[in-house]
Amino acid sequence: MELAPCLSIKTGLPLATDCIDIMSENDRFMAQRQMYNGKIFANVAFAETPGCLITIRSGVFPKDKIGDRQAQKVHKDFPLADIKPGKAFVEFVETAAGDVDITQAELLVSVGRGIGEEENIALIKELAEALNGVVSCSRPIVDKNWLPKYLQVGTSGKSVSPKVYIAIGISGAFQHMAGTSAAGTIIAVNKDPKAPIFRTAHYGIVDDLFKIVPFLKDKILEAKKG
Ligand SMILES: Cc1cc2nc3c(=O)[nH]c(=O)nc-3n(C[C@H](O)[C@H](O)[C@H](O)COP(=O)(O)OP(=O)(O)OC[C@H]3O[C@@H](n4cnc5c(N)ncnc54)[C@H](O)[C@@H]3O)c2cc1C
Structure with missing residues (x-):
């Protein structure tokens, strides 16, 4: 790069x-x-x-995929020693471990920018709780300081391997999906039928999350009672 x-x-x-x-x-x-x-x-x-x-x-x-094709390798001297490094190691800062480890969770309910406002994250927490799952998120949610960094899934977050990954209001950018490649079943809720996440998800719901999330939560709580 x-x-x-x-x-x-x-x-x-x-x-x-x-x-x-x-x-x-x-x-x-x-x-x-x-x-x-x-x-x-x-x-x-x-x-x-x-x-x-x-x-x-x-x-x-x-x-x-490469098969028998061969490329010609050309070795050239690269006088690295003559180049002044533009970067220097300053210190190693360990990320806060947090109270939950999303890499160990069996069911993740992941929230993305589609949630719109910080106070709406409560909806996702309620759904996760009903499912005995754990909340995770995409990067914009961390960038806005709505959830801590240790809950972020993706290339600059964590790689997760839950049995079920529910992505809510997440578009499915490759930097996010790269963190879900070891997930079992992926379920996506997104109002845009062209959202890239539907190319990877095993099940998809094309609708407004503010309609679907409370509906799912109520159904799960009903089923638990029954
Ligand atoms: C170097 C680099 C590293 C990165 N690392 C990561 C990473 O580790 N993790 C990560 O997640 N991203 C990472 N990103 C960012 C990534 O490219 C995307 O920008 C990010 O994943 C998008 O997050 P999102 O899907 O939540 O938001 P958006 O792409 O904005 O998607 C929001 C989705 O919500 C849907 N939506 C909106 N309203 C509703 C509604 N009411 N109901 C249902 N759906 C709705 C929209 O249709 C849309 O698809 C990285 C980027 C770079 C350049």
Whole structure:
């Protein structure tokens, strides 16, 4: 992520980052990347230059997909020793462990930006409680300080492996979904039928969460009583 843009500037070669596929058409390279939180798959072509630079998202080219194809490796000296480091290690600060460990939870009720206001998070807590589950969240909820960082799922949060993951008002950006790859059944509630989360979810409810969450909670409490 740091090296490729620097190389692009130094060499003048075009760069496409975080690509998920590479194609060639009439001897020209094209790369596929996601835009708008994974809602759009864009095929990008490069300007006609002697080469191009592509960085690929980790895990998108498993060994079996590559098959017998071979690439030529070119080793070049890189005089790192001559470069002054732009960064220095300052200190290691351990994240607060918190009173719950979402990595151990069997059922997570995860809340995203669709919840709208901080006070609405109470709805999610009530549903989680009814289900004997634990609340987790997407990054915007932590960024707004509505829930603590140790409840965040995703690449800059935690990877979770519950049996059931209920995502409420979460669009399904890959940075979030990367943290759910070990989850069992994923259930999504989102009012946008085109939300990327529906590509991953096993079950989806396309509706307003403010209608669905209280309804689900009441049904679960009824079933518990009965
Ligand atoms: C380097 C980097 C690291 C990141 N790390 C993480 C990470 O670890 N975890 C993470 O989560 N994100 C992470 N992100 C952010 C990520 O890209 C997304 O921006 C984020 O996941 C979006 O969160 P969201 O789905 O809650 O919000 P949004 O994308 O805004 O989605 C809100 C969803 O709620 C739905 N909605 C709105 N109102 C309602 C309603 N009334 N009823 C039902 N649905 C409704 C909308 O249709 C929408 O799909 C990272 C980003 C970067 C650049």
